[in-house]
Amino acid sequence: MSTPSFPTLLVTGASGHLGQRVLHHLLETLKVPAERIVATTRNPDRLASLAARGVTVRAADFDDRASLAAAFRGVDRLLLISTDVLDRPGHRLAQHKAAVEAAAQAGVGHVVYTSMPGPQTSAVLFAPDHAGTEAALAASGLPGWTVLRNHWYFENIFHALPSILATGQWYAATGNGGLAHIARDDLALAAATALAGKTEGKTVLTLSGARAYTTAELADLIGQTAGRPIQVIQVPVEGLVQGMLGAGLPEPVARVFASFDENTAKGGFGEVTGDFKALTGRDPQPFEAWLEAHRIEIASLAK
Numbered sequence: 372m373s374t375p376s377f378p379t380l381l382v383t384g385a386s387g388h389l390g391q392r393v394l395h396h397l398l399e400t401l402k403v404p405a406e407r408i409v410a411t412t413r414n415p416d417r418l419a420s421l422a423a424r425g426v427t428v429r430a431a432d433f434d435d436r437a438s439l440a441a442a443f444r445g446v447d448r449l450l451l452i453s454t455d456v457l458d459r460p461g462h463r464l465a466q467h468k469a470a471v472e473a474a475a476q477a478g479v480g481h482v483v484y485t486s487m488p489g490p491q492t493s494a495v496l497f498a499p500d501h502a503g504t505e506a507a508l509a510a511s512g513l514p515g516w517t518v519l520r521n522h523w524y525f526e527n528i529f530h531a532l533p534s535i536l537a538t539g540q541w542y543a544a545t546g547n548g549g550l551a552h553i554a555r556d557d558l559a560l561a562a563a564t565a566l567a568g569k570t571e572g573k574t575v576l577t578l579s580g581a582r583a584y585t586t587a588e589l590a591d592l593i594g595q596t597a598g599r600p601i602q603v604i605q606v607p608v609e610g611l612v613q614g615m616l617g618a619g620l621p622e623p624v625a626r627v628f629a630s631f632d633e634n635t636a637k638g639g640f641g642e643v644t645g646d647f648k649a650l651t652g653r654d655p656q657p658f659e660a661w662l663e664a665h666r667i668e669i670a671s672l673a674k
Contacts, residue, residue, distance in 0.1 A: 377407040378447035378480075380566050383431060383470065385410035386417040388526075389485070390452055392559030393566070394421060400560065401567050411442045433466035439473035448481045449474050450566045453501070460623075463497065467504040471511050481515040483565045484508060485558075488520050488577055488642060494634040496627045509573075517570040519562060520577040522640065523631075524555040525661045528593070534618075536673040541590050541601050544608045544632035549583030549641030554656045557647060564651050576646040580655050583641040589658075596662045597673040608633050 380403065384390040394410060397403045405425035410418050415428045422428045431442035433454055443449060451470050456463040467484075474482050487493065490501035508516045535541045561578050570576075584592070590601040606614070608629050615625035634640060647655050662669065 377404055378568065379407055379409060379445060381409040381411060381443065381446040381449045381479075382452070382566070383411050383433075383450060384452035384454070385421070385428075386412040386414065387452065387455075389555060389559055389562070392556050393450060393452075393563045394426070396560045396563035397567065398424070398426075401563055403567055409442075409446060433470060436469050436473060439470055440476060443473050443477035443479055446474075446477065446479050448566055448568065449479045449483070450562055451482055451484045451504075452562075453485045453504075456497075460496075461500070464500040464503040467500065468507050471504070471507045471513075475511045475513050479513065481517070481571070482508060482511075482513055483517045483519060483562060483570070485562060486518050486520045488522055488579075489639055490520070493639050494630055494637055495639070496630040498634075505575075515570075515572055516574075517565045518575045519558070519565060520575065521558050522551050522553045522577075522579045524558070525552050525580075525658060526555050527552075528589070532593070532669065532672050535590075535593075535601060536597055536599055536669075539599060539601055541586065541603045542606055542611060542614055543586045543603055544606055544611045544629065544636060545586045546605065546636035547585055548635035548638055549585060550589065550635055551579035551583040551641055551643045552658065553578060553580040553647065554661050557651075557653075557655045560653070561647055561650050569650060576650060577642060577644045578647045578650075578655075579643045581643070581657050583643055584658065586635075592659060592662060593669065596666055597669050599673045 382390055382393050397408055409427045409429060410421055411429045411431035412418055413432050415430050418428045429442040430438060432438045454463050454466050486501045486505060490498040505518055558578060587603045590603045594601040611629045612625050
């Protein structure tokens with residue numbers, strides 16, 4: 372009996388939170404042989420445990436085109452996890468374009484990219500980075516690509532929770548806009564599934580949670596979990612910016628965060644789709660179930 376042939380799969384940003392969970396699902400959920408996986412990072416020493424399992428670990432720096440060309444050599448399918456640059460407008464797009472060009476030059480057959488919902492029309496200040504990357508993929512000449520327009524992680528809520536729970540007040544400029552958040556682990560499973568070969572050709576998928584919640588609904592559910600009521604106070608976008616500046620955030624970062632709320636108020640984060648289930652065969656984890664799984668951690672923040 373012949374041995375099945377597996378493509379060589381590469382995950383960028385492999386030492387990050389999402390990258391680590393993608394690799395977990397490749398190895399444990401999808402049972403991809405370790406020797407068919409390449410993991411790239413700026414600091415290979417951080418992935419020593421993966422290397423010990425047989426995963427190929429390569430150094431890759433999105434600001435070093437030569438390192439990308441070397442890292443992508445011999446790869447069949449590549450997951451391009453969006454880099455995280457909030458305070459340098461346009462820098463992320465330059466990094467992504469370099470990665471797309473390196474993938475095309477290396478002969479990669481398919482690139483999976485983690486984008487965001489509706490980047491062409493979004494009010495989020497870094498949305499042009501994602502729109503530009505999608506355009507670069509379309510113009511790249513790559514045989515195939517998959518764009519995963521990921522909704523925000525449930526886990527992002529933890530950034531603001533300490534101050535919200537300390538004061539019992541949630542300042543927002545979201546209006547009645549909905550948020551169709553989804554668990555980071557679900558997005559990791561979706562990315563792993565697409566990378567492993569579930570998607571072909573040129574595909575755009577929007578990966579959302581099971582339903583969209585207003586900020587008031589989120590506050591009520593989180594408050595019940597934490598055992599502390601949360602009052603949502605709607606303010607103008609500029610008022611939100613000024614409040615974050617007063618809390619010590621740099622202005623570029625404050626304006627990016629405020630643009631999330633502006634986009635929510637405009638309906639930019641409220642789309643609920645069936646794309647996650649169509650890709651993975653599973654329903655996304657409900658927000659209520661995610662809260663219950665993190666009850667102890669959330670309750671500890673309320674003390």
